[in-house]
Amino acid sequence: MKPTVTWDVAAASHLLSRTEFGGTPKRSEQLAARNLHDVVAALLDEAKAAVPPPKPGWVKEPWVNTERVYPETTPMERMENHRKAGQRQNSERNELRCWWLDHMIRTSAPLREVMTLFWHGHFTTEAKRMFVAQPLYTQNAALRKHALGNFREMLEAVTLDAAMMMYLNMEDSDPKKPNENFARELLELFTVGIGNYSERDIKEIARALTGWTLDAPPGTAKRPLVKDAPRSFCRDGLVPTFVKEKHDGGEKTVLGKTGKFGVQEVLDIVAAHPATARFVSTKLIAYFGASDLKNELRDRMAAKFGQTKGDIAAVLTVLFTSPEFFAKESRGTLIKSPVHLLVGACRLLNLDVTATPSLAQVTAAMGQELFNPPNVKGWPGGRDWISSGTLAVRYHLPEALFDGTEPAGFEPIGRERFFPLPADPDERRKLLKTLDSLDTQRAAERKKDGFKVTFDPAKAVGGAVPEKPEQVAEVLLTRLLAVPPREGARAALVQAVKDVAPAERVKLACRLILTTPEFQLA
Amino acid sequence: MLPQIDRRRFLSIGALTATVPGFLAKTGALLADDKSLGNRDRVLVVVQLAGGNDGLNTLIPFKDDAYYKARPKLAVPKGKSLKIADDFALHPEAGDLRGLFDAGHLGVVTNVGYPNPNRSHFRATEIWETGVPDKDTLTGWVGRYFDNECRGNPSPMLGLQLGEKPAMTFAHPKARAVTLTNPRLFEWDAGAAKAMEQLNAIRPTANPELDFLQRTGNDTLTLSRKIQDALKDTKTGAEYAPFNFSQSLKVVAQMIAADVPTRVYYVTLGGFDTHTSQDRRHAGLLQELSMGLASFARDLKALGHLDRTLVLTFSEFGRRVSENEQQGTDHGTAGVMFLAGGKVKAGVHGSRPDLSDLDEGDLRFKTDFRSVYSAVLKDWFAADASKVLGTEFKPLPIIA
Numbered sequence: 001m002k003p004t005v006t007w008d009v010a011a012a013s014h015l016l017s018r019t020e021f022g023g024t025p026k027r028s029e030q031l032a033a034r035n036l037h038d039v040v041a042a043l044l045d046e047a048k049a050a051v052p053p054p055k056p057g058w059v060k061e062p063w064v065n066t067e068r069v070y071p072e073t074t075p076m077e078r079m080e081n082h083r084k085a086g087q088r089q090n091s092e093r094n095e096l097r098c099w100w101l102d103h104m105i106r107t108s109a110p111l112r113e114v115m116t117l118f119w120h121g122h123f124t125t126e127a128k129r130m131f132v133a134q135p136l137y138t139q140n141a142a143l144r145k146h147a148l149g150n151f152r153e154m155l156e157a158v159t160l161d162a163a164m165m166m167y168l169n170m171e172d173s174d175p176k177k178p179n180e181n182f183a184r185e186l187l188e189l190f191t192v193g194i195g196n197y198s199e200r201d202i203k204e205i206a207r208a209l210t211g212w213t214l215d216a217p218p219g220t221a222k223r224p225l226v227k228d229a230p231r232s233f234c235r236d237g238l239v240p241t242f243v244k245e246k247h248d249g250g251e252k253t254v255l256g257k258t259g260k261f262g263v264q265e266v267l268d269i270v271a272a273h274p275a276t277a278r279f280v281s282t283k284l285i286a287y288f289g290a291s292d293l294k295n296e297l298r299d300r301m302a303a304k305f306g307q308t309k310g311d312i313a314a315v316l317t318v319l320f321t322s323p324e325f326f327a328k329e330s331r332g333t334l335i336k337s338p339v340h341l342l343v344g345a346c347r348l349l350n351l352d353v354t355a356t357p358s359l360a361q362v363t364a365a366m367g368q369e370l371f372n373p374p375n376v377k378g379w380p381g382g383r384d385w386i387s388s389g390t391l392a393v394r395y396h397l398p399e400a401l402f403d404g405t406e407p408a409g410f411e412p413i414g415r416e417r418f419f420p421l422p423a424d425p426d427e428r429r430k431l432l433k434t435l436d437s438l439d440t441q442r443a444a445e446r447k448k449d450g451f452k453v454t455f456d457p458a459k460a461v462g463g464a465v466p467e468k469p470e471q472v473a474e475v476l477l478t479r480l481l482a483v484p485p486r487e488g489a490r491a492a493l494v495q496a497v498k499d500v501a502p503a504e505r506v507k508l509a510c511r512l513i514l515t516t517p518e519f520q521l522a
Numbered sequence: 523m524l525p526q527i528d529r530r531r532f533l534s535i536g537a538l539t540a541t542v543p544g545f546l547a548k549t550g551a552l553l554a555d556d557k558s559l560g561n562r563d564r565v566l567v568v569v570q571l572a573g574g575n576d577g578l579n580t581l582i583p584f585k586d587d588a589y590y591k592a593r594p595k596l597a598v599p600k601g602k603s604l605k606i607a608d609d610f611a612l613h614p615e616a617g618d619l620r621g622l623f624d625a626g627h628l629g630v631v632t633n634v635g636y637p638n639p640n641r642s643h644f645r646a647t648e649i650w651e652t653g654v655p656d657k658d659t660l661t662g663w664v665g666r667y668f669d670n671e672c673r674g675n676p677s678p679m680l681g682l683q684l685g686e687k688p689a690m691t692f693a694h695p696k697a698r699a700v701t702l703t704n705p706r707l708f709e710w711d712a713g714a715a716k717a718m719e720q721l722n723a724i725r726p727t728a729n730p731e732l733d734f735l736q737r738t739g740n741d742t743l744t745l746s747r748k749i750q751d752a753l754k755d756t757k758t759g760a761e762y763a764p765f766n767f768s769q770s771l772k773v774v775a776q777m778i779a780a781d782v783p784t785r786v787y788y789v790t791l792g793g794f795d796t797h798t799s800q801d802r803r804h805a806g807l808l809q810e811l812s813m814g815l816a817s818f819a820r821d822l823k824a825l826g827h828l829d830r831t832l833v834l835t836f837s838e839f840g841r842r843v844s845e846n847e848q849q850g851t852d853h854g855t856a857g858v859m860f861l862a863g864g865k866v867k868a869g870v871h872g873s874r875p876d877l878s879d880l881d882e883g884d885l886r887f888k889t890d891f892r893s894v895y896s897a898v899l900k901d902w903f904a905a906d907a908s909k910v911l912g913t914e915f916k917p918l919p920i921i922a
Contacts, residue, residue: 169797174847181797181852188642199641199882230799333731365703367686374687375572377644383734387688388742389702391735395718395742396707409706413684414769417810418793418803420615421763436764483732492720515718517735 003323007036014331015320017482017522018288019043020110021344024462025478040320043111044313048148050109056099056137058092062217062237063134069226069233078233092133094357094446097370100140101363102355104343115147115312116140117339118287119154120370121378123190125163127371128416131232135163136371138238151280151310152271155190159267162214162238168376172213172231175248178206185376191270193279197255204252208261211247214238277305281315286381289334289522290325297324332483334522335385338366341394341520345401348480349510350459356449362400365393365410386520394520398511404451411443457506465506469497476509481518489516564902565778565827567771567787567818568664568691569835569860571811573795574643576804577840577857577885581630581870584611588877592844596800596851606630607870615809618816619860626868627819627828628860629920631894633875635856635887639839643795643853646838651690653895653911663895663910664786665694671905672698677783678741679748684770684789691788699786700741705753705773708746719743752780759824760817767791768814775821778831785903794837798848811835815862822864829864832902832921836891842883856887859894865902867922893918 005011012031016023020043023031031039067085069078104113125139139161146154158164159182165171168182183205187197216237225234252261254269261269270276281301285292292298301318308314319325336344342363346353353359360370367390373379396407415435421428457465461475473494477485485493493512497505513519579596582603583589590597603611604620610632612620622628636655640646649655653663661669668680681692681699692699702708710718722739756776762768770789777784791811796804815833822828840857856875872889879886897917899907908914 169848169850172848177844177847179797179846179848179850179852184642184853188644194642194645332729335731335735365707367703375643380687383731384687386735386738387683387686387701388738388745389700389704389707390686391738391742392702392707392746395739407707408709409704411704412766413704413773414764414766416793417765417767417791417806419806420802420809421806432764439764483729486725486727486732488723488725489721492717492723496717496720512717512721515714516721517732517739520735521729521731 003327005036005321005323005326008032010331011036011326012039014326014482015039015043018334019114019320021104021114021340022348022482022522024348026462036321040317043320044148044316046109047111047115048313050107050112052141052144053099053103053107055141056092056095058088058095059134059137062220062239063132065235065237067233068223068236069229071224071226073226082233086131089131089133090442091445093127093136093371094360096133096137096140097360098355098357100370101339101343101360102353104339105346105353105355110343110347112144112147115316116144117337118284119143119147121287121373121381122283123154123158123164124373124376124378125167125371126373126375127369129167130163132162132166132238135161135166135238139163140371146312148313148316149311151276151305151312152267154312155267155271156264159186159263160212160240162240165212165214165240170209170212172246173206173210175207175210175246178203178210178248180206182206183209186266186270189377191279192255192273192275193282196273196275196279200253201255204254204261205266207248207250208252208254208266209263211243211245212263213241213243213246215241271310274302274306277302277310281305284315284319285324288319288325289330290319290322291327291329291333292324297322332521335382335520336522337379337381337385338363338368338390338394339370340522341366342397344522345397345480345514346453349401350456350462351401352454352456352459354452356452357446358406358449358451359400359453361406361410361446362393362397366390367393391520395515398514400451401453401514402455402507402511404453406447406451415439455507455510457503460506460510467502469505470494472505472509473497476506476513480510480513481516482522483518485516485518489518563785563830565785565787565831566664566898566902567774567789567831567833568689569811569815569833570689570788570790571794571807571835571837572647572790572792573837574646574839574841574853575794575807575837575857576796576800576851577632577837577854578843578875579800579804580613580616580808581632581858582611582613583609583874583877585609586874586877588843592877594845595849596845609874610870613805613808615805616812618812619808621816622819622862623868627864627866628862629866629868630870631859631861631889631918631920632870632872633856633885633887634859634872634889634891634894635840635885636890636892637887639855639884639887641839641853641855643838648690650836650838650891651693653892660693661695662689662691662693664691665697665699666910667899667903667905668692668698668785669694669696670909671903672785675783675785679745679782679784681786681788682774682777682782682784683787684773689788689790692786699788700745702749705749708742708749710746715743715746748782749777752777752782756780758821760821762817762821763810763813765810765814767810768817771814771818772821775818775825775827778822778827779825796841796850797846797852798850800845800850811860815860819862831863832866832898833860833862834894834898835860840885843877843880843885844883855881855884859891861894861920865922867920871918871920889918890915894920897921 009028009032013028067081142157169179170182173179183202281298301315304318305315399405497509584603602614605611651662652659679700683701688701724736756779762772774787841851841854875885893915896907896915897920899905900917901921
């Protein structure tokens with residue numbers, strides 16, 4: 001017989017721990033009083049209807065390249081413009097991380113952000129490889145727009161997009177030797193997945209995607225170019241623009257289909273491929289932590305993906321109402337991502353938070369810097385979140401949230417390297433000194449706002465603070481943990497809470513619960 | 523890519539066997555007693571050049587016209603490369619590597635790869651890290667070495683990685699390696715440390731993820747003091763550049779000098795995926811590799827540990843022989859490995875890549891990377907290489 005879902009408070013709490021960064025006991029009780037299918041439909045509807053956060057003030061349409069060089073630009077001006085642009089974009093990247101984190105903490109429709117974060121790890125762009133900040137915002141807005149919409153539309157929105165075109169070198173890919181970077185990742189990581197294509201398919205898709213560049217909006221007068229200037233100094237805009245003369249218009253064979261394909265046909269073919277439905281479903285199952293050893297859930301989700309031509313909300317409905325998702329093996333077994341951990345703690349404890357660069361750095365030190373995944377594959381998730389180093393950072397979280405202090409070691413131990421140092425020892429020393437002061441300056445800018453977090457014991461427990469230490473411990477354990485605490489840990493917590501003055505109890509209990517293995521799980 | 527679910531199932535089996543409280547209690551006690559951990563044994567430092575290092579511009583076949591023809595923009599000009607053998611020269615920014623070469627501390631393996639090369643970063647990295655090209659495998663080659671050969675050694679940090687994401691090289695159900703980004707993260711105030719120790723005391727449950735977290739939590743807290751002590755008491759004998767890779771090697775040198783119970787270290791230099799504007803970026807990366815390894819060797823020599831240290835570099839693939847139209851190179855096949863240390867057989871090992879006989883624009887490898895691993899296992903660690911690698915590979919003569 002097919003297993004069914006027992007829909008109760010525990011099940012509701014489980015659903016919220018995966019879809020909304022965690023839910024309070026009160027909200028779980030409210031949901032449990034309704035019917036599962038209605039609850040899931042309402043969750044998805046609310047997420048779809050959510051109003052996106054207003055764009056940061058520095059986002060400009062059309063974008064202006066402040067380091068554009070012209071024949072009359074002097075070397076001094078060029079250097080100065082480059083320096084200023086770099087500085088500004090660094091603070092824009094900082095603001096962007098705060099902007100998103102802040103929205104995740106405050107939003108009334110967290111599932112929309114949980115899904116935007118999923119796609120951010122799927123259609124990646126590494127901020128460290130982007131010299132311009134605005135496309136990072138634009139891509140994020142596109143991911144949010146389509147997060148619960150249609151897969152084919154999202155695929156096009158992220159393909160013909162400045163961030164992806166710059167990051168995976170589709171910009172100016174030349175028909176003489178097409179750049180294969182985007183074509184490869186499109187197949188391997190974004191759609192059909194490994195094992196479902198050949199090296200030949202990559203080469204053919206690369207040909208089909210030639211002819212695209214980033215330019216000023218149509219109708220803008222052409223500006224003079226400087227020969228041999230790097231691309232970042234001569235870009236006039238971020239609008240994906242097709243240049244027919246630079247496109248390979250010949251016949252291509254892609255995944256068994258042949259024609260004079262361009263970008264639309266390629267995206268149609270890969271989006272409709274059955275392997276894509278399976279690949280995306282498998283990733284969603286892992287992200288939301290359902291146990292699906294027999295791949296039955298995956299196949300049902302993939303079938304829905306096929307029937308609805310890639311309707312993400314419909315696929316998620318299958319997942320969130322499935323017996324697999326609510327099975328015992330699926331409960332309390334998902335290791336929270338750093339963002340989930342931090343945002344969840346802020347939301348569940350009703351902390352009064354304004355996201356600052358220091359706060360954003362906490363998730364970065366745990367291994368999840370927003371807008372800057374480790375590589376094109378995004379964050380692998382699961383046990384890969386946890387090493388001795390990242391768990392140490394997780395156990396420093398209370399210092400950031402409750403004391404407003406940044407623990408040592410949140411900065412990387414050195415800079416990334418992408419250019420050679422001069423051979424002359426004096427010049428080399430001089431450059432290293434400049435880099436050092438630049439690092440100091442950047443760290444100071446990042447830390448200047450410190451942490452803006454206020455803790456209120458009554459808000460944290462969600463009502464009147466209980467009198468007895470045992471009750472304080474119990475209320476907070478129920479509120480914060482997705483799995484029952486080990487008996488020894490509970491006893492140690494109660495004892496520690498007893499040992500401090502009543503006014504300190506709630507904060508101490510929170511502090512200690514955040515440094516348990518249990519709190520790492522959803 | 524491996525199906526996620528298999529990996530999780532596999533790891534949960536591992537968690538059951540590795541969460542034996544007695545085992546942990548024993549390591550904890552041993553770690554508390556520094557004297558018992560003396561480790562004057564040989565040490566390996568694995569250096570990952572992530573992204574796919576361009577072998578042809580690293581070790582340049584400078585007499586081969588085909589090289590210059592394939593790379594009109596990116597070829598290193600003849601007069602600029604640094605000649606180290608009849609047919610080979612190093613990249614001009616690898617001057618410090620030539621210094622190591624001249625001092626007899628550097629070996630280079632050319633045209634190294636494996637059959638049916640994979641050009642995906644992730645799968646190719648897995649192949650190098652597992653040492654198994656032909657099928658999905660969930661254990662790393664060093665992880666298997668630890669399991670096979672180091673059972674008597676109770677250290678939970680037989681492997682130590684400076685980085686964020688645990689390297690598959692160490693992967694094993696009975697994990698014996700730790701990963702950390704910055705040693706300063708292991709500083710706690712005494713009160714907090716005590717409470718955390720109580721809350722993290724191991725109590726096995728039926729939840730494999732919770733047990734995995736308990737185990738890591740316990741390791742983290744136990745290792746904290748050890749790492750701090752090692753770094754506090756050890757002076758370094760060389761200056762390191764203020765870059766991530768060099769600074770990671772500095773920490774490794776301090777650990778080696780402090781005799782921590784670690785046999786294999788792992789550091790990463792990333793950024794080699796040079797699809798566009800390769801020239802300066804690649805030059806910078808090779809300079810960083812050279813400067814970092816030179817500082818490291820100088821440091822270890824001064825501290826008296828160079829002879830017991832072997833460095834091995836690898837990258838998931840080399841790059842396409844022909845440059846692309848964006849002054850870059852795409853994913854290729856065979857590449858170059860470096861070996862550095864006091865006991866390496868200096869010189870260029872392996873045969874010259876044949877640029878006139880390509881496989882769809884890519885090099886045909888001549889030396890299997892597992893014959894390098896085999897040499898490290900057998901000639902460096904005196905281990906049973908074929909047991910770790912699953913097949914017999916004749917060790918490349920790279921150890922003096």
